[in-house]
Each structure stands twice: as structure tokens, then as C-alpha cells.
Amino acid sequence: MNLKAIIVEDEETSREILRSYITKYCPSVDLVGEADGIEAALVLIRNNDLDLVFLDVEMPYGNAFDLLDKVGDRQFETIFVTAYDHYAIEALNAHASYYLLKPISIDELIKAVDHVKEIKSKEASLQEQVLVPVNKQVSGKITIPLLNGFEVLEIENILYCQADDNYTHIFVGDKKKLVSKTLKYFDDILTGNGFARVHKSFLVNVNAITEYKKGKGGSVVLSNGKEIMVSASKKSQLLSYFK
Numbered sequence: 001m002n003l004k005a006i007i008v009e010d011e012e013t014s015r016e017i018l019r020s021y022i023t024k025y026c027p028s029v030d031l032v033g034e035a036d037g038i039e040a041a042l043v044l045i046r047n048n049d050l051d052l053v054f055l056d057v058e059m060p061y062g063n064a065f066d067l068l069d070k071v072g073d074r075q076f077e078t079i080f081v082t083a084y085d086h087y088a089i090e091a092l093n094a095h096a097s098y099y100l101l102k103p104i105s106i107d108e109l110i111k112a113v114d115h116v117k118e119i120k121s122k123e124a125s126l127q128e129q130v131l132v133p134v135n136k137q138v139s140g141k142i143t144i145p146l147l148n149g150f151e152v153l154e155i156e157n158i159l160y161c162q163a164d165d166n167y168t169h170i171f172v173g174d175k176k177k178l179v180s181k182t183l184k185y186f187d188d189i190l191t192g193n194g195f196a197r198v199h200k201s202f203l204v205n206v207n208a209i210t211e212y213k214k215g216k217g218g219s220v221v222l223s224n225g226k227e228i229m230v231s232a233s234k235k236s237q238l239l240s241y242f243k
Helices: 012-025 038-047 064-071 085-093 106-128 183-193 232-239
Strands: 003-008 029-035 052-056 077-082 098-101 141-146 149-154 158-164 167-172 175-179 195-199 202-205 209-213 219-222 227-229
Touching: 003 012, 003 038, 003 106, 012 029, 012 052, 012 106, 029 038, 038 064, 052 064, 064 077, 077 085, 077 106, 085 098, 098 106, 106 232, 141 175, 158 183, 167 183, 183 195, 183 202, 195 227, 195 232, 202 219, 202 227
Parallel strands: 003 029, 003 052, 052 077, 077 098
Antiparallel strands: 141 149, 158 167, 158 202, 167 175, 195 202, 209 219, 219 227
């Protein structure tokens, strides 16, 4: 698949080098524009349905993080390009798909683009076909404690689990059960049984997902109509469950 992309870089020489590398070594990237600052970048982002933004960190009158704050929720992936390695943590917090240091390594550039292509291909496939989990769900049961014993739940009937401090709400059909165990406890038990941690507060049954909506992290819709946001840092892991 081809990626519609722009370059956001205030230095003309750096833009020329990156453009040249992309044109020569990344033929699947279609560059539709370039910007030398935040305001010009915002115009391009708002006027194009982008898959990828190559983003310099330091720019006049602001930086990459200011730009992303102004954009808000986004459907494109970002590859940060900078001469300074001390921005790596902030880039991770901004959910960058990749972090390239100047001078740009051609091998790293190709690797970064391939990583974004993989994410976008999986997103596209979820929009076009019936969801088929790669990991076949393991049939089984779990127990949850009651005052006078325990209750047995069929794993396949659990739609999702939601954290509530040191407690967890388990949603089975239209019923909700409160258990005095952390979400991590159920994450450890259920992740190998067809469940995916899509957010720090949510663990979902992959087989219950009926729709994925694109975005910075996106969201999933379950069979009961419940929509749950997906953390950007969890998106790749979620999409790996699907062909």
C-alpha cells in the first residue's frame, strides 16, 4: 500500500535531503506537501487525508509537540526526525511510530516507513473484511470469588474487563460483576485466551470486537455496542490479533 505523507521541517536543506531519500528509497510514500512551520503544517494536515507525517521536533514559534497538541486526535502516524536524542522520551509519550536521528540513516528510514506501512495495512484490512482473530480462542473457565464461595464464568462469554483502582468490573453479556482483584490479575490470566489490553483501564475479548475505528489509537466497538478507546501505545499489539 502507498502512504500519503508530508514533511514538516523548517530547514530547507534538511527538507531536500529527506525528500530525496524518500523519493529514491521509499517508493511507497507519496509526498503531497511540505511545511516549514506549525501553521503551514496545520493547513496541510487539515486539507489532506494523511497516513504519515515526517516531523522535525524544533521549529520556529513552537515545536512538534505543540503541533500535535493543536491537531488533537489524529489518524496519521508520525516519524520524528531530529538532531537531538534527548527528545526520545517525549516522542514516545506523543506516540510517535518511529524516531529518526539526523544525519538520517537510509536503512533506518526504510525501516521506519515499513513499520508505518504494517500498521496502516492492518488498519485497512480491519475496515474491509470480517474480523478473524489470528490467535484461536482457548476454551475454558475462570472463577471469581463470592462471599460464600466462587462463581464460574465461561471465558468466551466475557466481553471486557474495566479497572476500578484495586477492583475490576467484569462485563458478561448485559451483567456486570465487581471483583476485588486488579485488572493486571485478569490481564495475566486472559491475555493468552483471546483477550487484549487496549488501554490501561480496559481488557477486551478480541472475539467480541465487531468494528475498529481509526484514530491516534482508534477505538473498538464490541458486540454489545460498547465503544472503547484504544491507547496509541496499544494499537500495534491489538492489530496484531487480526489478519
